[in-house]
Amino acid sequence: MKLALITDAWHPQINGVVTTLQELVVALAPLGVQVEVIHPGLFRNKPCPGYKGIDLAVRPAKPLAKMLDKLQPDAIHLATEGPIGWAARRYCLKKKLAFTTAFHTKFPEILHAALRVPLSWGYALFRHFHRPSSGVMVPTQGVLEMLKARGFAQLKSWTHGVDLGLFQYHDKPLDLPALAHLPRPLSLFVGRVSYEKNIEAFLSMKLPGTRIVCGVGPLEDSLRQRFPGVVWMGVLPRTELAQIYAASDVFVFPSKNETFGLVMLEAMACGTPVAAYPVDGPLQVLGADHADVVGGVLHEDLGHAVAHALQVPRHEARRRAMHFDWPQTAKSFASHLVNVRQRTEDGREVFT
The missing domain is CATH 3.40.50.2000 (Glycogen Phosphorylase B;)
Structure with a gap:
């Protein structure tokens, strides 16, 4: 399967979303999922106002469309709700392609804390973004219930994993x-x-x-x-x-x-x-x-x-x-992906 992973968060940014997506790409390979990551580094970009170290793509729609036309992916996943995510959403709707999304970050709370934007406004915008998604992947049951109460649909549980090899156990604090x-x-x-x-x-x-x-x-x-x-x-x-x-x-x-x-x-x-x-x-x-x-x-x-x-x-x-191993996490993610072209009676086809 060829997956287009669309994200506004990627290296050299340093945050939990980037780490999760990078480790997901590695964990999907043994499952036969070939991942093509479309990220801000592939576009003209500029720094996000007020957030040093985060660059956002500028006018990504046309170059993104060319990338996806050439790639012809079997599945499309929109990991973030930034400029690239919105451009990919428009592309999929125009082409009548099914896609999945993820809710990684409570941006409405961030906008409220930084700019005093009402939470209801932020969640209304995000609800609009995710409405056409065939599956909105959510990392915890608590967040899933919160989004459900705010009118989000097609919510799918997908927890995250940790690299147990890199983060090795020490039975007492390491003496550095x-x-x-x-x-x-x-x-x-x-x-x-x-x-x-x-x-x-x-x-x-x-x-x-x-x-x-x-x-x-x-x-x-x-x-x-x-x-x-x-x-x-x-x-x-x-x-x-x-x-x-x-x-x-x-x-x-x-x-x-x-x-x-x-x-x-x-x-x-x-x-x-x-x-x-x-x-x-x-x-x-x-x-x-x-x-x-x-x-x-x-x-x-x-x-x-x-x-x-x-x-x-x-x-x-x-x-x-150890309850959060990446092989099982990757299988859960792959089970929620949908074929961009083929539909079942309920409008979606799930990869297993």
Whole structure:
């Protein structure tokens, strides 16, 4: 099967969506799925206002149409709702081709936090984007129920995976020379330093030991000045990041507006327990509905969650991460794809 994966998020951007899609491409190969990624680097682009490090395609419709005409894919998946995603949507509707989409990011919440755009406006726009989709892939049951309540249809559960080989387990925090001078415990945050991550909840807490931030974003400069005692490590290569996860005593996830939270899986895969709020994303990733596989602690008081997560055995965090293996995740994704041309009686044909 030849799949056109349409995305506004791709290398060199660094975020959970990019990581998920890159690992998905690799995991689909053994299933016989040949993936052609259509991304911003193939177009003229410009930086996204207010989001350093994210480039958006400029007028991608015509070159995108030429790419898809030449590719003649068996299936088309729109991973994002950016300029390329909208151009691909128009192309599919014009050609009367079936396609699937995904809901990776709560952009309405981001627009609300950054620009005070009403949530109802943002979700109305996204509902319009996804309406023609033959399957809207959603990473957690909580987000699926939320979208269903907001009028979205054709919702399909598709969780994400973690590279258990790259993020290797350590039964005690890894002793890294670069961090040896820092007082323990080491509390780690990994992610974009941006509006929707609620990172100030982490930075402003009174915690013993040292707080470490790996990531960049639009709030970085101002937060560096306000919190000089924090260790700011910027963006690290994936192999180095895996070591930082493994060297940390606890991973703190302060966001309340995630659809999933891949970084929690990466931390747990290394054996580092997670402290987070009991909201969508952490609830499903940590396994709060299965007490025997919880990979950390959830609590409305994030400081309480951190203190108790430090007591979680590292092998339990790893055990939870092992529930998210990529081979099964890739099979689930492929099962939701639809043939662009052939239709069943209900209007879609699923690849199995």
